[in-house]
Amino acid sequence: MILYTLHEKSYIDIGQLDSLEDVHVYVNLTNRCPCACTFCLRQTKEMLESNTLWLDKEPTVDEVIKEFQKYDLDDFAEVVFCGFGEPLQRVDDVIQIAGILKLYRQDLPIRVNTNGLANLIHQRDVAPDMKGRIDTISISLNAPDAKEYLALTRSRFGIESFDAMLAFARACLSYVPHVVLTVVDIIGEEKIKKCQSICDELGVTLRVRPFEE
Numbered sequence: 001m002i003l004y005t006l007h008e009k010s011y012i013d014i015g016q017l018d019s020l021e022d023v024h025v026y027v028n029l030t031n032r033c034p035c036a037c038t039f040c041l042r043q044t045k046e047m048l049e050s051n052t053l054w055l056d057k058e059p060t061v062d063e064v065i066k067e068f069q070k071y072d073l074d075d076f077a078e079v080v081f082c083g084f085g086e087p088l089q090r091v092d093d094v095i096q097i098a099g100i101l102k103l104y105r106q107d108l109p110i111r112v113n114t115n116g117l118a119n120l121i122h123q124r125d126v127a128p129d130m131k132g133r134i135d136t137i138s139i140s141l142n143a144p145d146a147k148e149y150l151a152l153t154r155s156r157f158g159i160e161s162f163d164a165m166l167a168f169a170r171a172c173l174s175y176v177p178h179v180v181l182t183v184v185d186i187i188g189e190e191k192i193k194k195c196q197s198i199c200d201e202l203g204v205t206l207r208v209r210p211f212e213e
């Protein structure tokens, strides 16, 4: 499933919807991710095998564009790069696809949901690539400090991941109109307050998401 959306609490291919008006279209590009978050659905084998978002093969840029060509971009409320892995593993492809979509509809809002570790993955600063292509970058902050972040995400980059994620958020401020850090509400009020201070210091928005089992 390459282009999907959330419908009645499950994921469905947008081709199965009766109407595409105001739909938020998610682009599923990869299963790869440098993290193994304790709460991630990728952690259970049954989930991997049964989940409709699991990709047997990553779609090429051409295949993704062909999927989009089946629809009228004017109908969409937003396009979001987000799947069963880390979309910025394929940063060049994300940027290329976003650029093509913007050619067809300049005001189409485009968001990337990311773990914010792209600079570690690619060993270069990818934030400038977002300019003019990505309108919102939503980065999982997860926790108020490096130790807790690592315990939750089990990032293969180790303890430096937290600071790298924050540095990426800061860098994105120069290139992306909306930079958002997210946490889930189950971390509790005290930690949410600390996360809010981190966001205030960075000058970005904190979004507290409800935890869904």
Ligand code: SF4
Pocket (backbone or CB within 6 Å): 033, 034, 035, 036, 037, 039, 040, 041, 042, 084, 085, 086, 115, 153
């Ligand atoms: S960063 Fe996202 S995709 Fe990767 S393991 Fe964590 S929750 Fe799953």
